[in-house]
Amino acid sequence: MLFEEFDPLKGKTLQILDQDGKIVNDKLVPKIKKDTLMKMYHTMVLGRIADEKALQFQRQGRMLTYAPNHGQEAAQLGSIAAMDDDDWLVLAFREMNAMLYKGVTLEQSFLYWLGNEWGSRFNDDVKVLPINVPIGSQISHAAGLAYAAKLKGTKEVAIAYIGDGGTSHGEFHEGMSFASAYDLPMIVIIQNNQYAISTPREKTIKSKTLAQKAIAYGIPGIQVDGNDPLAMYLATETARERALKGEGPTLIEAVTYRMGPHTTSDNPKLYREDSEVEEWEKKDPLKRFKKYLIDKKYWTDKKDEDLHETSKKEVLDTFKKVENSGEVDLEDIFKYTYESLTPELEKQMKYYQEFLNEEGAK
Amino acid sequence: MAVKTILQAINEALDQAMEKDESVVVYGEDVGFEGGVFRTTAGLQKKYGEGRVFDTPIAEAAIAGSAVGMAINGLKPVVEMQFSGFSLPAYNQVVTHVARFRNRSRGKYHLPMVIRMPYGGGVKALEHHSESLETLYAHIPGLKLVIPSTPYDAKGLTMAAINDPDPVIIMEPKRIYRAFKQDIPDEPYEVEIGKARMVKEGKDITIIAWGALVREVEKAMKTLDVDAEIIDLRTIAPMDTEAIIKSVKKTGRVLVVHEAYKSFGPAAEIISRVNEEAFFYLEAAPRRLAGFDVTVPLPKGEGHFIISPEQIAYEVKKLMAEKA
Ligand SMILES: Cc1ncc(C[n+]2csc(CCOP(=O)(O)OP(=O)(O)O)c2C)c(N)n1
Numbered sequence: 153m154l155f156e157e158f159d160p161l162k163g164k165t166l167q168i169l170d171q172d173g174k175i176v177n178d179k180l181v182p183k184i185k186k187d188t189l190m191k192m193y194h195t196m197v198l199g200r201i202a203d204e205k206a207l208q209f210q211r212q213g214r215m216l217t218y219a220p221n222h223g224q225e226a227a228q229l230g231s232i233a234a235m236d237d238d239d240w241l242v243l244a245f246r247e248m249n250a251m252l253y254k255g256v257t258l259e260q261s262f263l264y265w266l267g268n269e270w271g272s273r274f275n276d277d278v279k280v281l282p283i284n285v286p287i288g289s290q291i292s293h294a295a296g297l298a299y300a301a302k303l304k305g306t307k308e309v310a311i312a313y314i315g316d317g318g319t320s321h322g323e324f325h326e327g328m329s330f331a332s333a334y335d336l337p338m339i340v341i342i343q344n345n346q347y348a349i350s351t352p353r354e355k356t357i358k359s360k361t362l363a364q365k366a367i368a369y370g371i372p373g374i375q376v377d378g379n380d381p382l383a384m385y386l387a388t389e390t391a392r393e394r395a396l397k398g399e400g401p402t403l404i405e406a407v408t409y410r411m412g413p414h415t416t417s418d419n420p421k422l423y424r425e426d427s428e429v430e431e432w433e434k435k436d437p438l439k440r441f442k443k444y445l446i447d448k449k450y451w452t453d454k455k456d457e458d459l460h461e462t463s464k465k466e467v468l469d470t471f472k473k474v475e476n477s478g479e480v481d482l483e484d485i486f487k488y489t490y491e492s493l494t495p496e497l498e499k500q501m502k503y504y505q506e507f508l509n510e511e512g513a514k
Numbered sequence: 515m516a517v518k519t520i521l522q523a524i525n526e527a528l529d530q531a532m533e534k535d536e537s538v539v540v541y542g543e544d545v546g547f548e549g550g551v552f553r554t555t556a557g558l559q560k561k562y563g564e565g566r567v568f569d570t571p572i573a574e575a576a577i578a579g580s581a582v583g584m585a586i587n588g589l590k591p592v593v594e595m596q597f598s599g600f601s602l603p604a605y606n607q608v609v610t611h612v613a614r615f616r617n618r619s620r621g622k623y624h625l626p627m628v629i630r631m632p633y634g635g636g637v638k639a640l641e642h643h644s645e646s647l648e649t650l651y652a653h654i655p656g657l658k659l660v661i662p663s664t665p666y667d668a669k670g671l672t673m674a675a676i677n678d679p680d681p682v683i684i685m686e687p688k689r690i691y692r693a694f695k696q697d698i699p700d701e702p703y704e705v706e707i708g709k710a711r712m713v714k715e716g717k718d719i720t721i722i723a724w725g726a727l728v729r730e731v732e733k734a735m736k737t738l739d740v741d742a743e744i745i746d747l748r749t750i751a752p753m754d755t756e757a758i759i760k761s762v763k764k765t766g767r768v769l770v771v772h773e774a775y776k777s778f779g780p781a782a783e784i785i786s787r788v789n790e791e792a793f794f795y796l797e798a799a800p801r802r803l804a805g806f807d808v809t810v811p812l813p814k815g816e817g818h819f820i821i822s823p824e825q826i827a828y829e830v831k832k833l834m835a836e837k838a
Binding site: 482486489496497507 | 543599600603639806807809811819824825
């Protein structure tokens with residue numbers, strides 16, 4: 153059994169594809185359809201370019217605060233690709249790649265980061281909860297989705313993401329305790345990107361691995377090379393099988409690295425060395441995944457160039473469209489407070505409209 | 515005297531308090547090494563060491579709860595909630611413990627502790643980063659709540675909060691952290707908690723505000739030919755009722771301006787006090803200009819929510835036109 157073999161307490165970390173794109177563990181290579189592999193890779197490229205552009209636009213004053221994904225693509229795509237369309241995705245805030253894979257559009261994502269609530273209104277068939285900014289509170293939402301699935305007897309599994317720092321939060325523990333107590337079909341991916349803003353993971357978390365936190369809940373935990381999409385896929389697929397068999401939640405620690413700043417308002421040079429970043433550069437998930445696909449004859453350098461071109465165009469076109477979408481209407485900030493406007497809200501809205509009419513635009 | 519921003523003034527207050535009193539400890543998320551996401555505590559860890567200035571796990575309940583224990587055991591914790599929106603996981607600790615230890619122990623224990631938190635909108639931030647939640651804290655007996663609006667007050671109120679024997683919450687208007695500078699004394703000084711600040715005397719109308727909105731009121735009044743008395747409430751709890759009543763008795767008109775949600779907000783409390791104590795001096799019904807009772811919009815809708823000088827001027831004109 154995978155989770156016994158890779159016991160975090162024994163210092164084991166699951167890796168299948170090493171940093172040079174070579175298979176290091178033949179027996180464990182998961183069976184992933186070509187289409188799926190290619191969708192993972194396409195999303196990875198789109199996500200990477202969207203990320204680079206978002207940062208660039210932010211520097212130009214065209215983008216608001218943004219939390220980059222660069223470096224964490226495999227942690228997200230390897231795990232989300234092992235899930236089914238019917239499964240639920242529950243996010244923290246640094247999961248644009250997982251969102252795109254699951255059917256959130258790039259347009260919605262940019263809209264969100266440009267400060268428009270419509271960026272959290274996904275299409276009806278997209279089972280993705282909106283970005284969750286408060287640390288830790290999303291874990292119990294996933295537990296609730298999973299509980300409902302179990303009670304209704306549906307085959308849905310909830311997958312939730314959280315950062316390394318987030319595992320210190322009270323709500324992480326509460327959600328985990330709840331989910332484990334009822335053997336809920338839930339998977340939690342800890343994206344251990346080594347930092348919580350400026351605070352290195354070792355500084356505030358004493359446990360040797362984050363995966364081993366699972367022991368306290370009586371569930372399996374596994375540490376995985378988070379920059380290896382195949383290993384992330386295998387661990388998640390195995391966790392999902394457990395979940396569907398009614399065996400309960402699994403905790404997966406993806407060991408990865410946040411190549412960029414925490415958000416665009418942060419300056420990582422204050423708290424980490426360039427040499428550390430360079431070391432992680434060598435473990436880039438994109439490069440190793442590309443090499444794997446080329447070795448498998450699924451992909452070529454030429455196709456890669458084309459994909460980069462089309463993705464870049466998609467990102468630029470989408471951003472322009474979103475950038476020009478303007479402010480939201482006054483009614484929009486009132487309308488979704490309740491099912492229908494309360495008399496007080498009607499009054500407040502009317503008052504403001506009167507002010508605008510009488511005094512012109514603000 | 516040196517020219518300082520609000521941010522620098524708070525940093526100086528913390529620095530001087532730590533220098534003078536070894537029991538003062540400063541901690542919170544990213545507070546130590548980096549000096550906080552706004553750099554309010556920058557330089558303190560270097561100067562006072564990791565024992566007294568440190569980064570915590572992301573665990574707000576533990577930050578507030580540990581401060582309770584520290585305060586009981588001889589320290590003076592000054593903790594930071596990274597944003598006021600993220601103080602809510604600690605709200606249980608604050609309401610059920612921080613606010614009650616003196617009462618619960620019949621005075622045996624008291625909590626000389628400070629909780630600082632940046633708050634307020636107008637900075638185009640993510641969800642939960644723009645709310646003005648002063649109502650939540652002002653409502654709870656046992657807590658004091660101060661909100662500075664100038665560098666002078668920021669330093670003096672922070673000092674006073676640290677020296678206060680009771681738990682004090684400081685909500686810091688992040689919109690004006692670096693917006694302007696003021697010449698403030700180099701030496702330590704206190705601004706008394708519980709006392710409002712007379713920003714400008716006047717006879718036509720009393721306008722009460724705090725935090726970032728004090729400046730918006732000042733801007734608004736420059737556009738009108740109305741002699742307003744402007745009061746910066748400065749301490750939300752306990753409130754300086756006397757200053758309010760005295761002013762309203764003089765002007766006969768009152769407008770309260772706050773970014774906190776309107777319903778059940780601080781303006782409701784202020785106007786009730788005016789009605790109780792100065793009703794017969796009023797020449798017009800008191801008015802309040804407050805945040806709409808809606809979830810604070812993300813940046814693309816925030817313009818509708820933020821209170822502008824134009825809106826304040828509009829309210830003042832309405833009030834001045836009224837006759838009792
Ligand atoms: C309850 C709460 N406290 C504080 C914050 C402010 N904050 C935003 S991100 C962050 C660090 C998160 O670190 P981690 O969980 O490791 O995730 P990462 O950002 O590295 O992906 C903090 C403290 C928050 N969003 N929610």
